[in-house]
């Protein structure tokens with residue numbers, strides 16, 4: 001899933017529980033969401049127009065979410081940011097591998113975790129952005145209702 005969807009889901013987990021024990025669950029939520037059908041390139045190309053559009057929008061939304069969290073989550077902001085970071089960080093491996101590939105450097109063989117991370121993303125489809133948008137809408141409504149309860 002997109003970084004925004006991983007982050008907003010973790011933000012909601014943190015705001016529901018308001019407790020630090022949610023952090024490992026926030027990390028695990030990454031893999032649960034990746035196992036759902038979502039946006040991805042199925043034609044074997046690393047980067048195409050759809051990929052650039054999708055991840056540009058994702059980056060803008062992610063920055064907006066971070067700013068919103070900093071402004072509206074009060075004394076829960078550090079918990080929410082920690083949860084969002086943990087829920088997003090597993091995808092850093094893909095950015096690193098893509099960077100190596102684009103630089104035409106040797107891409108390391110996938111380890112057991114990377115192979116698992118690939119295998120669970122069986123449902124990557126170019127039309128998966130519709131699912132991403134639906135998920136974001138639901139999580140956005142929940143986020144707003146949770147933020148309203150902070151006081």
Ligand SMILES: [Zn+2]
Nearest residue numbers: 001034090091
């Ligand atoms: Zn992932």
